[in-house]
Amino acid sequence: xxxxxxxxxxxxxxxxxxxxxxxxxxxxxxxxxxxxxxxxxxxxxxxxxxxxxxxxxxxxxxxxxxxxxxxxxxxxxxxxxxxxxxxxxxxxxxxxxxxxxxxxxxxxxxxxxxxxxxxxxxxxxxxxxxxxxxxxxxxxxxxxxxxxxxxxxxxxxxxxxxxxxxxxxxxxxxxxxxxxxxxxxxxxxxxxxxxxxxxxxxxxxxxxxxxxxxxxxxxxxxxxxxxxxxxxxxxxxxxxxxxxxxxxxxxxxxxxxxxxxxxxxxxxxxxxxxxxxxxxxxxxxxxxxxxxxxxxxxxxxxxxxxxxxxxxxxxxxxxxxxxxxxxxxxxxxxxxx
Amino acid sequence: xxxxxxxxxxxxxxxxxxxxxxxxxxxxxxxxxxxxxxxxxxxxxxxxxxxxxxxxxxxxxxxxxxxxxxxxxxxxxxxxxxxxxxxxxxxxxxxxxxxxxxxxxxxxxxxxxxxxxxxxxxxxxxxxxxxxxxxxxxxxxxxxxxxxxxxxxxxxxxxxxxxxxxxxxxxxxxxxxxxxxxxxxxxxxxxxxxxxxxxxxxxxxxxxxxxxxxxxxxxxxxxxxxxxxxxxxxxxxxxxxxxxxxxxxxxxxxxxxxxxxxxxxxxxxxxxxxxxxxxxxxxxxxxxxxxxxxxxxxxxxxxxxxxxxxxxxxxxxxxxxxxxxxxxxxxxxxxxxxxxxxxxxxxxxxxxxxxxxxxxxxxxxxxxxxxxxxxxxxxxxxxxxxxxxxxxxxxxxxxxxxxxxxxxxxxxxxxxxxxxxxxxxxxxxxxxxxxxxxxxxxxxxxxxxxxxxxxxxxxxxxxxxxxxxxxxxxxxxxxxxxxxxxxxxxxxxxxxxxxxxxxxxx
Numbered sequence: 086x087x088x089x090x091x092x093x094x095x096x097x098x099x100x101x102x103x104x105x106x107x108x109x110x111x112x113x114x115x116x117x118x119x120x121x122x123x124x125x126x127x128x129x130x131x132x133x134x135x136x137x138x139x140x141x142x143x144x145x146x147x148x149x150x151x152x153x154x155x156x157x158x159x160x161x162x163x164x165x166x167x168x169x170x171x172x173x174x175x176x177x178x179x180x181x182x183x184x185x186x187x188x189x190x191x192x193x194x195x196x197x198x199x200x201x202x203x204x205x206x207x208x209x210x211x212x213x214x215x216x217x218x219x220x221x222x223x224x225x226x227x228x229x230x231x232x233x234x235x236x237x238x239x240x241x242x243x244x245x246x247x248x249x250x251x252x253x254x255x256x257x258x259x260x261x262x263x264x265x266x267x268x269x270x271x272x273x274x275x276x277x278x279x280x281x282x283x284x285x286x287x288x289x290x291x292x293x294x295x296x297x298x299x300x301x302x303x304x305x306x307x308x309x310x311x312x313x314x315x316x317x318x319x320x321x322x323x324x325x326x327x328x329x330x331x332x333x334x335x336x337x338x339x340x341x342x343x344x345x346x347x348x349x350x351x352x353x354x355x356x357x358x359x360x361x362x363x364x365x366x367x368x369x370x371x372x373x374x375x376x377x378x379x380x381x382x383x384x385x386x387x388x389x390x391x392x393x394x395x396x397x398x399x400x401x402x403x404x405x406x407x408x409x410x411x412x413x414x415x416x417x418x419x420x421x422x
Numbered sequence: 423x424x425x426x427x428x429x430x431x432x433x434x435x436x437x438x439x440x441x442x443x444x445x446x447x448x449x450x451x452x453x454x455x456x457x458x459x460x461x462x463x464x465x466x467x468x469x470x471x472x473x474x475x476x477x478x479x480x481x482x483x484x485x486x487x488x489x490x491x492x493x494x495x496x497x498x499x500x501x502x503x504x505x506x507x508x509x510x511x512x513x514x515x516x517x518x519x520x521x522x523x524x525x526x527x528x529x530x531x532x533x534x535x536x537x538x539x540x541x542x543x544x545x546x547x548x549x550x551x552x553x554x555x556x557x558x559x560x561x562x563x564x565x566x567x568x569x570x571x572x573x574x575x576x577x578x579x580x581x582x583x584x585x586x587x588x589x590x591x592x593x594x595x596x597x598x599x600x601x602x603x604x605x606x607x608x609x610x611x612x613x614x615x616x617x618x619x620x621x622x623x624x625x626x627x628x629x630x631x632x633x634x635x636x637x638x639x640x641x642x643x644x645x646x647x648x649x650x651x652x653x654x655x656x657x658x659x660x661x662x663x664x665x666x667x668x669x670x671x672x673x674x675x676x677x678x679x680x681x682x683x684x685x686x687x688x689x690x691x692x693x694x695x696x697x698x699x700x701x702x703x704x705x706x707x708x709x710x711x712x713x714x715x716x717x718x719x720x721x722x723x724x725x726x727x728x729x730x731x732x733x734x735x736x737x738x739x740x741x742x743x744x745x746x747x748x749x750x751x752x753x754x755x756x757x758x759x760x761x762x763x764x765x766x767x768x769x770x771x772x773x774x775x776x777x778x779x780x781x782x783x784x785x786x787x788x789x790x791x792x793x794x795x796x797x798x799x800x801x802x803x804x805x806x807x808x809x810x811x812x813x814x815x816x817x818x819x820x821x822x823x824x825x826x827x828x829x830x831x832x833x834x835x836x837x838x839x840x841x842x843x844x845x846x847x848x849x850x851x852x853x854x855x856x857x858x859x860x861x862x863x864x865x866x867x868x869x870x871x872x873x874x875x876x877x878x879x880x881x882x883x884x885x886x887x888x889x890x891x892x893x894x895x896x897x898x899x900x901x902x903x904x905x906x907x908x909x910x911x912x913x914x915x916x917x918x919x920x921x922x923x924x925x926x927x928x
Contacts, residue, residue, distance in 0.1 A: 285783040292776050295765035302724060302762050303777040303831065304748040362767035 101365045104356025104408060108371035111404075112378055119382030126385050129262075136263055137256075139377035140270035141344075142351050144325050146369040147277050148318030149348025154281075155314045156294040156361025157205055157212035162322045162348055164223035165194050166341025169326020171227040171236065174336025178231075178242035183251050191323050197223050198319030202312025220345070228338055236336035248334065255331030266328055273324065277317060278366045290314055294361030350397065351376055354404045375400070424452030427615050428473065428584060433482035435468055442468045446482070446641045448634055450584065450615040455606060457626050457647065458619045460636035461659055461878065461911075466619050469636070470586050473617075474506045475499030486584070505577030506586040513569060515562030520544040522561050523576045547575040551605055567598035574605065585609065586617040591625060592711060603629050621709045623652060623915055637661045653908070660878070660907040668883025669855065671862045675886075676700025678736070679870040680752070680839045685730030687720035690894040694730070698839060698870035703861055705885025705902070706874040708914045713894035714874045715757050718841050722747045722754040734838060748777060751838035755828050755845055757874070759821075763828035766817035770809055773816050773827055774798045778834050801830035806856065822853030829860060840864055841872040846880060858884055878907050890914050 120126040145162060152159040169190050176186035197219050204215035240248030258265045281287040289310040292300035301307055322341070329340045353359060354375050355368025376397060383393045428450035435443040443465045450456050460466050471477045472484070475494035484491050486502045494502070513522050520537070523544050529536045544557035553571045561569060570590060577585055587606075591599045606616060606629060618630060626633070626647060634644040635658045642658050678697050685694040690713030698704055706714045719725045721732065723741040732739050734750055741747045747754070756762035764773055775782055775794050782794045798812050805826040809819060816827055825845060832840060842861065846854040861884060864871050875881045881888055882902050890898040890913035898913030 283789050285779040285787045285789065288772060288776060288779055288789065291768055291772065292765050295767040296761075298762045299756075299765050300776070302722070302744050302754065302756055304745040305776070306745060362765065 101356045101363055101368060104404075105365060105368040105371055107407075108355045108368060108375055108404070112371055112374045115375060115378050115382060119378070119385060122382075123385045126382060131381070131385070133259075133262070133264055135377060135381050136267040138381065139373050140264075140266040141325050141328055142347055142376055143270045143274060143370060143373040144321040144328075145344050145348035146351030146355075146373045147274060147366060148321035149345065150352040150355075150357045150364060150366060150369045151277070151281070151290065151314040151317040152212075153349070153352050153357050153359050154294045154361060154364055155290050155311055156297070157311065157314070158216065158345075158349070158359065159201060159315060159318045160213065160216040160345050161197055161201060161219040161223050162318060162345035163341040163343055164220045164227065165197050165319055165322035166326045166329065166344050167337070167339060168197075168223045168227040168230075169194055169323040170330040170340040171230050171326075171336040171338060173327060174236040174239050174330045175231045177239040177248070177251070178236050178336075180242040183243060183247055187327065190326070191320065193226075194319045194323035194326075195316055198316035199312055201315040201319070203308065205315070206308040206311030227340075231336065231338075233338075235338055238334050239330070239336075240334065252331045252334055255327050257331070269324065269328075273321065274366065274370060277321075280317075281366055286310065286313055291362055294363075296362075347376070350401045353401055356404075356408065424454065424613065424615075426450070427452045427487055429483075429485050430469070430473065431483045433469065433472060433484070434480050435472060435477060436480055442639050443472075443479075444639045446636065446639070447644075448473075448641070449644070450617060451632075452583070452613045452615050453610050454631040455610060455616045455618050455629050457630035457633045458617055458636070459623075459633055459655060459659055464636040464659070465639040466636055467588065468639075470506065470588065470617065470619070473499065473584075474504050474586060500580060500582070503581060503583040504586070505580065505582035505584070506588070507570065507573045507577065507590060508588055513561050513572070516560065518558050518560055519548075519555055519564075519572050520557035522572060523547075523557070523579055527580075543579065544575070547579045548572075550578065551575055551608070553601075553605075565598075566593045567595070567601070570594075570602065571605070574609075578609075583613070584615050584617070586619070588619045589621065590618070591620060591622060599625070621915060622917055623655065624917070635659055656908050656911050660911060668880065669858055669862060670884070671866060673701040673866055675702050676868060679734070679868075680872075681733040682721065683731040683733070685717070685720060685732075686728040687725055687730075688716060688728075688894075690716040691720050692894040694896060696889055696896065696899075698872055700868040700870065701865055702886040703865050703871040703873050703884055705881035705888045706872065706891060707878060707881045707888055707910050708876070708891040710876060712891040712914065714891050715843055716894070717891070718754055718756075718843050718872070718874060722752065722841065724754075748835070751836065752841070753777070753832040753835065753837045753839070754841040755832055755843065757843040757847070759824055759828050764816045764824060767815060769813045770802070770807070770816055770819070770827055771798050771812040774801050774830050774834070777831050781834070797834050801834055804833070805830050805860065822849035825849050825853065825857065829857065833860075833864075837869060839870045839872065841874070843874045844876065845873075846875065846877070854880075878910055882907070882910075893917050 116126070125131055148162060149159055172193055173186050173190040176189060177183055201216055201219055204210045205212045238248065239251060254265055255269070256264070256266055260268055281290065289300065289305045292303065292305055293307055293310050297307060325344065326341065330336055349359065351372035352364065352369050353372065355364070355370065355372030357364025357368055379396060379400065380393055383396065426449055428448070430446065430448040433443050433446040433448070446465065446469060448469060458466050468477065472479050475496040475498060478493040484494070486504065491498070491502070514525065520541050524540050529540050541557045548555050548557065551571060551574060553568070555564070555568055555572065561572065574585070590602060594602060609616060620626070630647045632644065633647050633650060633655065635642045635655065637659060676699055678699050680698040682694055682696055685691060694717055708714050716725065720727050721741065723743045723746055732741060734752065739750050741750065741752065760766065765776070771794065775798060778797060779789070782797065783789050802809065802812065807823050807826045807830065809823065816824060819827065829845065845857050861871050861873060873881070873885055882905055885902050888900050888902050888905055888910065889896055890910055892914050897916045900909065
């Protein structure tokens with residue numbers, strides 16, 4: 086075996102590395118372009134902010150990417166984010182120990198993941214419908230937990246010290262000059278990157294996304310695997326809920342609105358196919374980066390919010406269109422041969 | 423006998439790698455039922471697809487009602503009066519009878535659909551056929567036999583004079599068949615020409631006027647049905663004996679490995695009993711739709727079983743899903759590699775590793791790259807899969823190599839029973855022989871091999887024992903040295919007699 090390859094070499098061999106590379110190059114170009122328009126983009130402070138705000142999209146993107154690679158979609162993500170923010174904040178305003186509140190919230194979120202997984206994997210509901218249902222239910226639960234009101238400041242229940250610590254851990258604190266939010270997202274990213282690329286579960290996720298019949302005939306437990314993907318999605322959403330609760334210091338009923346679509350966008354820009362079976366998480370990383378750099382850059386040059394949305398919409402479609410065009414031209418080339 | 427309405431001469435059609443039709447001659451006259459006969463893959467469907475404009479011909483001449491056509495499109499074929507009644511009926515199940523009949527040529531008054539007019543016309547044609555169907559009924563609610571009548575009515579409503587029926591009776595009961603035959607006779611008397619494709623040779627005496635026999639893409643003979651005996655027809659369909667291109671190894675038959683008792687699963691798996699022994703390959707022969715694939719799927723736990731027992735090495739085992747089967751050492755290389763065998767978007771590495779991840783990943787669930795590399799390299803070498811490396815998508819390989827990947831998936835395990843379902847379909851001769859060698863190797867290792875194939879020479883050349891299925895039942899079993907193709911074909915067509923003896927006297 087002479088072909089000992091470095092980690093990078095091996096990575097470049099894997100499928101989808103091309104679109105990841107494209108996304109990273111795009112990321113750099115966008116960043117430099119905005120930096121030229123406004124040099125403040127290059128400031129340490131802006132980089133810190135950029136990494137922190139990117140973390141939310143990265144986490145959402147990881148969850149949605151897992152589900153998209155199985156060939157499904159999770160519309161409940163945004164609602165689970167909101168539910169998580171509301172449940173954790175409500176529990177803390179009632180004076181519950183933050184760690185216990187976090188654990189309870191995680192369990193609640195995972196229940197949504199299990200329900201999604203069973204509806205889609207076992208009962209074969211179209212994922213669009215199944216997760217549309219859980220989307221409404223989760224949002225409803227988020228409304229009900231605190232009696233249809235946003236919560237008070239969490240410090241009111243657990244005291245200023247504990248409240249500050251919660252906010253520091255998830256949002257305001259720094260470690261090695263970078264906001265904790267980014268470290269949390271990075272650790273979760275590394276864990277799930279490993280899970281997807283190096284474990285049996287990861288392989289099964291690709292297999293059912295590529296060809297569910299062949300996977301079943303190869304002994305893959307389709308229900309379990311689908312459920313695991315939705316669990317990852319739910320877990321990531323719950324963590325984003327904590328981040329949002331920490332950011333505002335309270336629970337907001339409409340937190341996380343539309344986040345599921347941001348997750349789709351981050352994945353798709355990074356080359357994750359919404360049809361399943363292909364894509365790698367590094368792409369999602371790049372996708373979240375592209376998006377946040379765009380948003381950040383457009384903010385720095387004082388573009389209107391409406392304009393930002395338009396740019397992001399165009400980028401999402403363009404990145405997939407590019408992929409389709411490239412693939413089609415490859416195919417017709419092969420046919421000619 | 424009417425005038426010649428379809429004349430096809432020197433028809434040649436090539437697909438990449440195969441000559442599907444070679445200098446074929448075919449003729450249809452008005453007012454007759456022409457039975458088009460041949461084994462699976464003889465080229466009947468290809469020929470009819472050329473007549474109905476689905477395929478274009480590479481060489482030859484084609485004339486319909488005396489008019490020459492260089493090439494047909496589905497539309498121009500329809501205008502020329504050709505209609506095909508498919509084996510799997512092509513209808514929108516959620517739409518009504520009338521909507522289906524007028525699909526793509528809806529009548530309008532102004533911008534609005536003229537439903538009343540369409541319903542009247544639909545009713546008129548249905549009445550003409552003598553069938554009582556309300557045009558407003560939803561097609562999916564009707565039995566298959568009625569759906570077929572609607573297809574025929576639709577064909578008539580677009581003025582079709584040449585009707586191609588592909589296995590029209592396969593899903594019908596004896597009464598429905600009788601109704602269908604009456605309609606066919608009525609169409610005949612109106613001067614339509616009917617091409618009738620069926621594997622049920624015993625039906626032909628009730629309906630066929632003439633026959634055309636094809637084999638391996640070539641025209642063999644044609645003539646009046648009454649001029650042939652059934653044995654002559656079978657001999658012409660089957661042709662010469664070929665046994666040499668199949669490598670065979672002899673090994674002593676060992677102990678019983680696998681036994682199926684009273685397996686039932688749906689209409690096409692009825693009361694199946696058989697055993698597999700060490701050191702032998704058991705071939706499963708039969709026509710398409712005989713229930714062989716369904717049997718393999720039921721055994722492997724893909725489709726649910728109604729009843730039945732499975733014994734492995736003398737012990738009863740339960741298989742509820744493919745995972746159970748794989749764990750016990752029973753594996754299946756499925757028939758349709760694109761649909762069931764491969765994840766085409768994934769790499770060869772991932773495909774080969776997929777069913778073996780329990781070995782590769784161990785308890786921790788983390789994939790051991792080294793073990794995976796070794797396993798995949800070994801599989802690729804042993805089967806000489808031609809690929810630049812392990813990372814290319816399975817979809818980019820040729821058919822033969824894709825099939826080898828499907829097989830390779832299962833060889834890394836210590837299995838006791840390997841089921842191959844049509845492992846050589848659509849692959850070239852060289853790759854076929856490699857698959858045969860592989861089966862022989864398994865046989866030598868004492869692994870029980872179940873080998874489903876629709877190609878009769880292959881079954882006879884490779885299998886030691888042949889089990890023949892027809893219509894969901896096992897209709898015969900013979901040792902391959904004493905088997906003849908005629909004998910197998912007779913078993914494969916021994917349908918439960920759906921026609922009463924008196925029915926269909928002309």
